[in-house]
Amino acid sequence: MHKKENIRVQMNELGRLNQAFVFIINFEADHALIFSPDDSSQLLWQTRQAGNFETAKVKTTTMQWEIDPVAFSAYQQGFSRVQQHIHNGDTYLLNYTQPTAVKTNLSLEEIFHESQARYKVLLKDRFVCFSPEIFVQIEAGKISSFPMKGTMDATLPNAKEHLLNDSKELAEHHTIVDLIRNDLSLVAENVTVEKFRYLERLKTNRRDLWQVSSKISGQLPQNYNECIGDIVYKLLPAGSICGAPKKKTVEIIKATEGYKRGFYTGVFGYFDGKNLDSCVLIRYIEKQENQLVYKSGGGVTFLSDAKSEYEELVKKVYVPLKDKS
Template identity: 70%
Template sequence: MKVREEISKKMNALGAAGEPFVFLIDFEGERAEIFSTDDSNRILWKTREASNFKTEPVHPEIGQWEIEPVSFDTYKKGFDLVQKHIHNGDTYLLNYTQPTSVKTNLSLTDIFERSAAPYKILFRDEFVCFSPEAFVQINNGKIASFPMKGTMDAGIENAEELILKDSKELAEHNTIVDLIRNDLSLVAENVTVEKFRYLERIRTNRRDLFQVSSKITGDLPGDYTKKIGDIIFTMLPAGSISGAPKKKTVEIIKAAENYERGFYTGIFGYFDGQNLDSCVLIRYIENCNGQLVYKSGGGITFMSEAEKEYEELIKKVYVPIFA
C-alpha cells in the first residue's frame, strides 16, 4: 500500500475516534510519520497555540554563521530550465529551491530552542524548522489557508509600498491565491478570499523581512474529522512551494533542482481531536551526514530575473534568533 494511502487511513481513523496526533509528510508524499502529541523523544514541536515542551534552557550565542550557497552558475542552469518550461506553457509559476551549506557553532537543538517562529519542529537529529507559513487551519468545520508569496528586506526605504506595488510579486501572489482557492474547493464549500495581500514582519539574525500573505477560507462537511487524512492529502503538495499546474510543475522541479527536498516544503500538523493546525516546512535546516544544509528558494514566473531570485534565495538563509 502506498505511503499516502496508509497514512491517510490512519489519520482518518484517529480523526473519527477524536484522538489527538501530530504528523509529518514530506514534499513528495513518499515519507510520513504520525506521533502521539506528547512524544518528545522523537519530535519536539510548537504551533501557534500548543506544544509538547514547556521550558527552554539557557542557550549559547551565535558565535558563527557562515553560508555557502550553490554558485550562481549552478543556480542559473536550473533557473534556465524552469524558464524554458514556462515559455513552453508547461508551467506558469514554479517554486525553485536550492541547498546552502551552513557553518555555525549552534546545533539543531540550539537553533530550535532559541528560534522565535509561529511553528517550530525538531525531528530527531534530522532537521529543524522554524516556519512562518501556515498550511491549513481547521476550526469547528471552517478551513483556512494562508499562502505566503513575496519577500523583501524591511530595511529598504518604502519597503512596504514597494513590495505591494511590485508587478512580478503581485502576479505571483495572484497565481498562488487562485491555486489555493482551487485546492480548498476540492474539500470545502463556500471558498472565499477573506483577506488579500497583508504584510507580516519577520525578525532574523541577519535582517528584518516583510512577507506577503493572504487568507482563504471554506466550509468543510459535518463529518470532516473522519476524513482528516483525505482532506490533507488531497491538497498536497502545498501550492505555495510547488506551483501551477501542480502535477507538471512538480516534474519540472525534480529536473531543475537536481537534489532531494525530503521533508523540506512538506508539512507538519497537529490535530487536537476536533481542530487542526499545520504549517509548510520552510525555513528549514537539515543535518546531512554532519553537514548542516539550509534549503530555500522562491517562486519563478516569466517576469523573474535570475540574479534577483538568487539574491532572494540567499536572503532567506536566516535563523529567527537574536543576540
Template identity: 60%
Template sequence: MNTGKQDTILKMNALGQARRPFAFLIDFDFKKPIVLEWEESQSQLLWQTPKHTNFKEQKPINQPFRWKVLPVYYGRYQKAFDLVQRHIHNGDSYLLNLTMPSGIETNLSLEDIFHQSHAPYKVMLNKKFVCFSPEIFVRIENDEISSYPMKGTIDATLENAASILMNDTKELAEHSTIVDLIRNDISMVADQVQVERFRYLDHIKSNRNELLQMSSKIIGKLQPHYRKNLGDLIAKLLPAGSICGAPKKKTVEIIKAAENYDRGYYSGVFGVFDGKNLDSCVLIRYLEQQNEKLIFKSGGGITFQSDCQSEYEELVKKVYVPLA
C-alpha cells in the same frame, strides 16, 4: 512511525474520527510520512504551534552566535533557472517555486537552534532537521478551513519597503497565481470558498536581516463529518501550492528536473490535531543535518518576469534563523 501514504491516510482518518490528538509530518514526495499520537511524539518529534507544544522551553544560550552561509553555486542556480524559464515560455508552467541547498557553518547544534529560535511553528525530527516556519498550511476550526499562502518577499530595512512590495507587478502576479491555486485546492475539500483577506504583510526578524512577507487568507466551509476523512482531506491538498506552483502536477515534474536534489521533508507539511481542531504549517525555513554538514534549503517563485540574479539573492536572504 514511518508508514506508507495509504496507511498514513487511514491512520489519520481513524484518529480524526475517534477525536484522538495526533501530530503528522509529511515530506514533499509523501514517501516518508509520520503520524504520532501526542503522548508518543515527544520521543522523536519536538514541535510547537501557536497554541500547543510538546516540549519544555530552555534557557537562552549566553554565547556569541556564528552563522556563515555557503550559498549554492550561482552557475548551478542559473542552469536550473534557465530550464524553468524555457518551460514557462513553452506554457508548461506559469509559476514555479525553485529551491536549492546552501551550506551552513555555525557554532550551534540543531537542538540549540531549535530551542533558541522564535517562529509560529517549530519542528525538530530526531535531531535530523529543524524547521522554524512562518507559513500556515491549513487550519480547521469549527468546521471552517482556512489557508494563508505566503508569496512575496522584500528587505524590510529598505525605504518604503512595504509600498515597493505591494506595487511590484511581478510580485502581484506571483501572489495572485498562488491565491488562485490555493482557492482551487480548497474548493476540492470545502464549499463556500472565498478570499477573505487579499495581500497583507508580516514583519519577520532574523539573525541576518528583517523581511516583509506577503500573505492572503482563503476560507471554506467543511461538511460536519470531515474528521473521519482528515487524512484524505490533507492528502488532496498536497503538495502545498505555495512551494510548487501551477499547474501543480506538471510543475512538480519540472521542479524535479531543474533542482536535481532531494527536498525530503523540506517544503512538506507538519500539523497537529488536538481532538477538535487542526493546525498545520509548510516546512520552510529549514535546516538539515547531512552527515557532518548542515544544509539550509530555500527558494522562491519564478515567473516569466523573474530575473535570475534577483531570485538568487532572494534565495540567499532566506537563509536565516529567527533568533531574538
C-alpha cells in the same frame, strides 16, 4: 496497502475517534510520520497554541553563522531551464529551490530552542524548521489557508511600498491565491478570499524581512474529522511551494532542482481531536552526515530576474532568533 495509503487511513481513523496526533509528510507525499502529541523522544514541536516541550534557557553566546550557497552560475542554469518551461507553456509559476551549506556553533536542538517562529519542528538528528507559513487551519469546521508569496528586506527604503507594488510579486501572488482557492474547493464549499495581500514583519539573525500573505477559507462537511487524512492529502503538495499548474510543475521541479527536498516544503500538523493547525516546512535546516544544509528558494515567473531570485534564495538562509533584550 501503499505506505501513503496506510498513513492516510490511519489519520482518518484517529480523526474518527477524535484522538489527537501530530504528523509530518514529505514534499513528495510518499513518506510520513505520525506521533502522539506528548511524545518528545524523537520530535519536538510548537504551533500557535500548543507544543510538547519545556522552553529551554536562551544561550548568551553569540550565534556564529556562515553560509556557502550554490554558485550563481549553477543557479542560473536551473533558472534558465525553468524559464524555458514557462515559455513553452508547461508552467507559469514554479517555486525553484536549492540547498545551501551552513556552519554554526549551535546544534539543531539549540537552534530549535533559540529560534522564534509561529511554528517550530525538530525531528531529532534529522532536521529543524522554524516556519512562518501556515498550511491549513481547521477550526469548528472552517478550513483556512494562508499562502505566503513575496519577500523583501525590511531595512530597504520604502520596502513595504516596493513589495506591494512590484508587478512580478503581484502576479505571483494572484496565481498562488487562485491555486489555493481551487485546492480548497476540492474539500470545502463556499470558498472565498477573506483577506488579500497583507504584510508581516519577520525578525531574523541577519536582517528583518517583510512577507506578504493572503487568507482563503471554506466550509468543511460535518463529518470532516472522519476524513482528516483525505483532506490533508488532497491538498498536497502545498501550492505555495510548488507552483501552477501543480501536477506538471512538480514534475519540472523534480527534474530541474537536482536534489531531493525530502521533508523540506512538506507539511507538519497537529490535530487535537477536533481542530487542525499545520505549517509548510520552510525555513529548514537538515543534517546530512556531518554537514548542515539549509534549503530555500522562491517563485519564478516569466517576469523573474535570475540575479534577484538568487538573492532572495540567499536572504532566506536565516534563523529567526529570540529577542534577548
